[in-house]
Amino acid sequence: xxQVIINGLLIGAVYSLIAVGLTMIHGVMKxxxxxxxxxxxxxxxxxxVLYGAFVAEGSAPYFLIVPVCIxxxxxxxxxxxxxxxxxxGKSETSYIILTIGMSYLLRYGxxxxxxxxxxxxxxxxxxxxxxxxxxxxxxxxxRLIAFFAALIFTIFVNYLLSSTDIGRAMRATSENKTxxxxxxxxxxIVYIVAFGLGTVFAGVSGLLVTxxxxxxxxxxxxxxxxxxxxxxxxxxxxxxxxxxxGMIIGVVEALSSTYLTTNVSQIFINLVxxxxxxxxxYGLFGKGVRIA
Amino acid sequence: xxxLKMDKVCAGYGDLKxxxxxxxxxxxxxxxxxxGSNGAxxxxxxxxxxxxxxPTSGSIKWLGMELTKLPENKRAVNGIAHIPQGRGILASLSxxxxxxLGTYTKRTKPRRAELLENALQMFPILKERLNFPAGSLxxxxxxxxxxxxxxxxxxxxxxxxxxxxxxxxxxxxDVYRILDVMKRQGSSMLVIEQNLTKALSISDRGYVLExxxxxxxxxxxxxxxxxxxxxxxxxx
Numbered sequence: 001x002x003q004v005i006i007n008g009l010l011i012g013a014v015y016s017l018i019a020v021g022l023t024m025i026h027g028v029m030k031x032x033x034x035x036x037x038x039x040x041x042x043x044x045x046x047x048x049v050l051y052g053a054f055v056a057e058g059s060a061p062y063f064l065i066v067p068v069c070i071x072x073x074x075x076x077x078x079x080x081x082x083x084x085x086x087x088x089g090k091s092e093t094s095y096i097i098l099t100i101g102m103s104y105l106l107r108y109g110x111x112x113x114x115x116x117x118x119x120x121x122x123x124x125x126x127x128x129x130x131x132x133x134x135x136x137x138x139x140x141x142x143r144l145i146a147f148f149a150a151l152i153f154t155i156f157v158n159y160l161l162s163s164t165d166i167g168r169a170m171r172a173t174s175e176n177k178t179x180x181x182x183x184x185x186x187x188x189i190v191y192i193v194a195f196g197l198g199t200v201f202a203g204v205s206g207l208l209v210t211x212x213x214x215x216x217x218x219x220x221x222x223x224x225x226x227x228x229x230x231x232x233x234x235x236x237x238x239x240x241x242x243x244x245x246g247m248i249i250g251v252v253e254a255l256s257s258t259y260l261t262t263n264v265s266q267i268f269i270n271l272v273x274x275x276x277x278x279x280x281x282y283g284l285f286g287k288g289v290r291i292a
Numbered sequence: 293x294x295x296l297k298m299d300k301v302c303a304g305y306g307d308l309k310x311x312x313x314x315x316x317x318x319x320x321x322x323x324x325x326x327x328g329s330n331g332a333x334x335x336x337x338x339x340x341x342x343x344x345x346x347p348t349s350g351s352i353k354w355l356g357m358e359l360t361k362l363p364e365n366k367r368a369v370n371g372i373a374h375i376p377q378g379r380g381i382l383a384s385l386s387x388x389x390x391x392x393l394g395t396y397t398k399r400t401k402p403r404r405a406e407l408l409e410n411a412l413q414m415f416p417i418l419k420e421r422l423n424f425p426a427g428s429l430x431x432x433x434x435x436x437x438x439x440x441x442x443x444x445x446x447x448x449x450x451x452x453x454x455x456x457x458x459x460x461x462x463x464x465x466d467v468y469r470i471l472d473v474m475k476r477q478g479s480s481m482l483v484i485e486q487n488l489t490k491a492l493s494i495s496d497r498g499y500v501l502e503x504x505x506x507x508x509x510x511x512x513x514x515x516x517x518x519x520x521x522x523x524x525x526x527x528x
Contacts, residue, residue, distance in 0.1 A: 165396060168389050172382050179380040182342060183445070184368030184397035 003137050004258045005251055010143035011212075012250020013150035014205050018223055019230035019242035020154055021201030027237040028174045028194035029088045031095045035103035037224025039076070039199050043206025044215045045110060046071050051121045051210075058124040061210060062145060068207050069200050076199025077192050088191060089177070103220065111217040118214040128211060146208040153204060154243050157197070161239065170194055174237075225266070226253075229273050235286025244284060248272065294353070295320050295449055295480060296341070301350035303340050310336045312504045313350070318449065323471075323481045325491035325512060328501035329525070334484045335377060337501065338453055341482075342374045343367060355448075369397040371448035377457060379438040383427030387418055390426050390437060394444025403446065411440040414470070432463035439470060450474070450481045456490060468494055488525045492516045 022036045033039075050064050083102060087095045130141040161167040172180035173190045181187060205223070213219065230249050234241025249269050256268040276284060296318040304310040310333045318324050328334050339345040341352060343364035352359040354370060367374070382390050391411060395404040412419040415436050421429070426437055435455060442450055455471070456464040468490055475481065475494065485491035492498050492512040500508040500521065508515065515521055 165392075165401075168385070168393050169396060171385055171389070172393055175382045175384050176380065178344065179376065179382060180393075181365045182368065182374045182376070182380070183393050183441075184365050185393075186363075186365045 004254050006137055006139065007143065008251035008254030009247055010140070010147040010250070011254070012247035013147040013154075014208050014246075015223075015226050015230050015249050016243045016246025017150040017153055017201050017208075018205045018227035019234070019246045020157055020239055021198040021205075022227050022231050023234075023237060023239055023242040024157065024194055024201070025198035026231070027239075028170050029084075029191050030174075031084065031088065031099070032228075033084075033198065034096065034099040034224065035106060035220075036198070036202050036227055037220030037222070038103040038106040039072070039202035039220070040206040040209075040223050041110065041215075041217065041220035042075065042106060043068060043072055043203030044210050044213075044219065045114060045206075046203065047207045047210045048119055048121055048215050057122050060123060060127050061121055061207060062149075065149070065204060065207060068203050072200045072203030073196040075203075076196040079199070080192055080195040084195060085188070085191065103224070107217050107220065114217065116217055118216045120214050121210050123211045142211045146212070149204070149208055153201060154239070157201075158239060160197075166190070166193060226269065229269055233273050233276055233283055235280075235283030238283070238285045241283055241285035293320055294318070295355060296359075296482075297353045298337075298340075299351045299353070301337075301340055301347045301352060303336060303345050303347040305336075305345070310504050311340070311347075314501075314504075314506055316499055316506070318480060318482055320448075321478050321480055322497065323475050323479075323483065323495040325495035325498040326482065326484045326501060327486070327488045327491050327498060327525070328507075329486065331503075332501045333504045334501055335453055338374070338376075338451060338482075338484060341367075341372070341451065342376075368445060369399050371399070371446075372451065373442040373445040373447035373449070374451045375438045375442050375453060375455065377453040379434050381426045381429075381434045381437055383425060385426055386423050387426050387429070387437060388422040390441055391418070391444055394441040397445075400444065400446050404444075407444045407446060411443050414443070414473075415440045432459055432466065435459060435463070435467055436470070439467070443474070448480060450479055451484075452481065453484045454486065455483065456485065456487045464490065488521070489516070 018036060018040060022033060025031060025033050046068055047061055047064055050067055051061050055061060055064065079102070083098060087098050127141060132139045132141065132144065161170060169180060169185040169190050172183065173185055173187050177187050226249055230245035231242050233248060234243065234245030252268050252272050253265040257265045294317050298314055298316040301314045302309065302311055314337060326334055326337065336345055340347050341359065343362065347360055354372065391408060392404070395401050395407055400407060417433060418437060418440055426434065429437060455467050459467065464487070471481065471494055483491050483495060492515055495512045497510065498512045498515045499506060500515065
């Protein structure tokens with residue numbers, strides 16, 4: 001039982017990371033990015049390509065984290081500039097169509113380039129199946145690394161938002177763009193940074209799960225749903241909420257797929273989501289107001 | 293020397309014309325009041341300065357630079373601080389974060405520590421509650437915070453839109469006492485008010501705006517003693 005919960009928490013941290021990226025974008029520009037899962041898919045393919053080109057077969061992909069971050073930030077900034085920037089602050093719903101459209105574009109665009117076959121990176125068996133045992137509980141190496149990397153990124157974004165000028169500018173823009181502008185904040189730059197970072201988080205999550213999951217163009221759909229549930233469960237626009245929401249979903253998924261079958265985990269995730277929303281309509285940490 | 297010079301500015305929202313041929317000047321170290329009744333266009337006039345409303349014709353010069361062509365967020369770095377109507381406090385951010393955002397631009401960032409200390413000295417109430425959300429402050433305290441944040445910007449010109457709005461009379465007195473201190477320290481200000489007596493008592497010169505037209509201008513004392521103004525705005 002404890003073993004199962006631990007497994008859930010470890011993978012849950014990755015879900016948290018995707019949800020944190022989603023929350024960041026939503027918090028700053030009031031847009032739910034329905035293509036977040038596809039951005040993760042892009043991160044997986046970027047990892048795949050970089051791994052094939054620069055990494056010796058069998059070794060771990062983790063030091064690719066730096067180039068993946070840079071590439072994903074630039075990709076996010078580009079996506080924002082070309083498309084999303086046109087719907088920020090516009091009508092209430094146009095962003096839904098836009099980001100859903102973008103998710104299809106990315107999914108089938110990547111299918112055209114890489115084909116729809118399942119790919120994977122050839123990490124060594126020792127990494128793939130390696131584990132550490134502490135007090136009778138087995139910690140899978142890949143999941144453990146994913147957990148700590150996700151944790152570090154979440155702590156980083158918390159620090160960024162709470163204690164840096166760009167973080168304060170993001171929160172200010174989120175609450176009142178006119179006032180932020182009058183204080184000298186360039187909202188365009190704030191939006192680009194927020195969307196870029198949201199994309200980085202999706203991309204890094206993609207990198208972290210490449211040793212665990214197969215890579216294929218529609219892999220994003222799975223993560224999109226999970227991240228969306230995590231975000232809503234934790235309370236919209238709340239970083240801490242997204243973090244804990246991801247963990248809860250990881251645990252629910254692990255419990256249901258271990259004690260029942262893998263296929264029903266989605267049902268239980270949504271069931272938990274419904275239950276929490278019945279008792280806490282704004283999510284676990286939501287206050288009914290949006291806070292970046 | 294003119295800091296700000298508006299010349300024949302017309303502006304409005306879409307088909308609705310609000311301002312007609314407005315000319316206005318503010319000199320260095322001067323406190324100017326812009327008064328007028330509800331719907332006269334006072335706030336719209338301010339918005340043309342802050343860049344939220346682009347004039348359809350006319351020019352606004354700030355230290356010789358054409359303000360209408362400057363991106364909205366560049367006003368802060370050029371020394372214009374604007375406290376909007378309703379104070380513009382960022383309620384979900386802490387008081388400290390609100391204040392620190394006053395030094396967001398590169399002009400004031402190097403002096404952050406010094407400016408913060410000055411502001412807190414002037415408003416000790418804020419010092420006790422630095423880490424509380426700004427939304428937890430009372431209306432009067434929020435107005436103090438708005439002024440403190442504007443002071444952090446070390447502005448060459450401070451623009452206030454109805455600083456007395458929604459405040460208890462005692463608190464209004466407090467706000468004006470502070471503005472008076474700032475005036476004596478040499479700040480230039482443009483104060484917009486419906487509270488005519490208050491605004492004209494603190495200012496050197498006044499402008500009277502009526503349905504989008506500049507009706508009258510002159511030294512504040514003269515305006516205060518003007519029979520027409522007394523009749524129209526003070527009911528004496």
